[in-house]
Amino acid sequence: MTVIEARGLRKAFGATIALDSINLRVDEGRILGLIGPNGAGKTTALNAILGLTPYQGELNVLGRDPWAERDQLMRDVCFIADVAVLPRWMRVWQTLDYLAGVHPRFDRAKAEGFLAKTTINRASKVRELSKGMVAQLHLALVMAIDARLLVLDEPTLGLDILFRKQFYDSLLNDYFDGRRTIVVTTHQVEEVEHVLTDLMFIDRGRIVFNCSMEELESRYVELTVHPEQVAAARALKPMHERQMIGRSVMLFDRVDRQQLAGFGEVRTTSIADLFVAVIDNQVGQAQGVAR
């Protein structure tokens, strides 16, 4: 089942085009990572999906038009937009009471269960909690909602490495069950690398790369080339080449691993390296067009 479907989704702020007619489709049960440089349009895309901003083009989330029906949509969609948006004046028990009061799919007992595993005091105000605890609280609230789509926009920004690790661990172990769908944006690519099922790069308002993680592993190969084999390796048309400690590192798309192994050390590319390659190529293309 399709959870998110966008066709020609476009959004401009004055002369700045934040989303340039993107097409997007996310199926149920996927964990999609939306990766892009600052100002690439990630947050704008998420805001459109969550009904926080008007847009042009077609957008359908769980069968609804997000801008027209935000409140109904939020019965099935949850989001953590940035860390620290929980109201600082609120007490922990008040967040539980309020959610239980307004959210039909909020399971209070479940939230209490998650909180019991933390050191968060129910009488504390949010402002008295550490940044990591606020993130834990928000995650506990969100995981207690039986939602079909969860959207996370930089959910771990500014947290220390232990909390970040724990955050994604709980998400996978206690929340994700294959019927839910998660869309996450982050700059800390390494941390979500093993969490994702799908990957999408977005740059200057366009989707420049889109593939599943299985495909990524089978298609892309990184080769650290022996110096004497550089010319031969280049003949196989790497999509990107960079220098590292005096050696060439090339990235190949759909080239036989066995064949490459003869030119140097072969390994599966990391998301970060792939991202740099794709974005560099984009810049190269843009400059080529400009010339």
Next chain:
Amino acid sequence: MNTESNAVPESPRDPQATESQVSLSAVIPESRRLCWSVRRELWENRSIYIAPLAVAGVTLFGFVIATFGRALAVSDLAQRRAVLEEPYTFAALLIMATTLVVAVIYCLDALHGERRDRSILFWKSLPVSDLTTVLSKASIPLVVLPLLTFGIIVAMQVIMVLLSSVVMLASGLSPAELWAQLSLFQMSMLLYHLVVVHGLYYAPIYAWLLLVSGWARRAPFLWAGLPLLAIGLVEKIAFNTSHFAAMLESRIAGGGEAVPFPMAGNAAMHHELTLLTLGRFLISPGMWIGLAVAAAFLTGSVRLRRYQGPI
């Protein structure tokens, strides 16, 4: 441990259970969301009830001193009675003034604060519509504060009457007239004044403040006042008239004589005449134009809430 705790909520999730959950979900009526949202406002803005309660407390403290100190120091019984009867209206006015100030401050912050501290992103992640949110915020000055003011004034005056009755009885004076302060007529006049003037007649003022607080990126206080001042000035310079200022003034004055303030001495007011005047005020064009303007401003606020994000 984790996998186990994961499995427990999973297993009873047979299709029937999911269905009953789904049907439950449709059951939360919008009115219940509204109630919770109003409660939320009271959690956030505790000054709504703390400020008038504090003023009532201070007033009572002063009244105790006046009753047992000043009144008893006056040996002339008629004067003693005067001292005891004097502070009722003043005390009520003090509470009303407090809640008016609270209402203005509340409105100016209501739709601005949530954008300033980015918590609007959390509120918008919940299935509560912008309309419900704005209505819950508007209901604080329009409904909650007038009723709260009434409750606090009545409670305060009951305590005051009890205290002065003690002194009066001890002085051999009859407290009967004092109890007239608490007559049904007096109380209903007070309630009427609060609900009709503070709630309905002031509605466009509060709605305007809410609109500004939803629109302004900063300094909503200035934005609330400056345009009104500008309109008044332009009118004065261009036409040398001051209709706009006069209109604002009469609005703030609460419709002038149309609604007599429930004064201590006004108990003798003719019921019929008063009811007639009150009724006329309720159907006056000023009242209904005001309500229409308030509705327009609130509609604007709902729209702004939909478009605005954090600032």
